Amino acid sequence: MANPEMAGECFIETARLILRTVTPADVAGVASSWKLDEGPIPLPEAERVIQRMRANHAQNRPGKIVHLCLAILSKETNEFIGWCGLDHTQPADADPALFYLLKSDDWGKGLATEAARALLDYAFTRMELPSIHGGAAPENLASKRVMEKIGMKYVGLDEEGGYAFTISRKEFLDS
Template sequence: MILRKRAPTHRGIALPIETPRLVLRDFRAGDVEDVHAYASREDVARYMIWGPNTPTQSREAVEGFLEDQRRRPRIAYDLAITLKGGGEVVGGAGLSIVDRANRLGDLGYVLHPDFWGFGIAAEAARALLDAGFRELGLRRIVASCDQRNKASARVMERIGMRREGAFRQSKFIQGDWRDEYLYAILAEEFLS
């Protein structure tokens, strides 16, 4: 269950987003150390298009999130995942509007390994799907993962996304061609 404090506006996502265990909020300048704690790790960055980050790269990533927060209309919602009652950033989840005319969004998430396997990524991703469909009025949300990233594929399947494609050598990442899966879900599927 997702707890919403404001009525949908279709102009933006009402933040913070609270779920039973999490608070998803905009990143803050003071989050750099928490972000670097996961973004600098090889086991986290292995399937990502970034990293492992240097301290400078983690700081620049947070600065980029802060810049995106100021853009109007806002099209990128890169949010800090925090545990209720804690405040420490344990990961990030993002939803970007990639095609406003066709109401298409793109979803992503990352967690510190200490929090893998507890359903946190699925809970955060589900909250962003809900916000994307109800508040942004999106029609379709997609997500992709490296084909070797079985845990990420399971998260997408757990939240109701359907695998729509398998792409061979579709991205050149960290000096290597990567195969990826594409997942998607429609508003009518999620909201029914």
């Protein structure tokens, strides 16, 4: 059986969530939720987004993430409720950046923390990455708190004045 990580596929299950690779069958869900803060995108744009995500995922392998963008689905409703992943497309970054974005109806329920923790576990145990960094805008205290809850260490302010965090594989596995 093929290793799903090697084929660019990812499936992570938590108590309340499913984090998974997007497929072409998800085009309507991607169109309605890709830019949660701006509204729906046209279906042809959603198809291009899916193709780009899948091409990026195909480049990921243990020890190296280029870009991993996963749909966050509620296990209860099977609805797309957001996105999370790891981005290492910036050559200046020493390690991948953690990201997550939830529909506002799902804020304050601990779902971002649940997704982010599962993503770190995937990154460090299955993909064997050495470290991850993250950031939050200065006004986004909820996102800052998520990073604190998942064990990331605050390292100061980034170039834009936001909160910068990091965690190593060893720190995560020792926690």
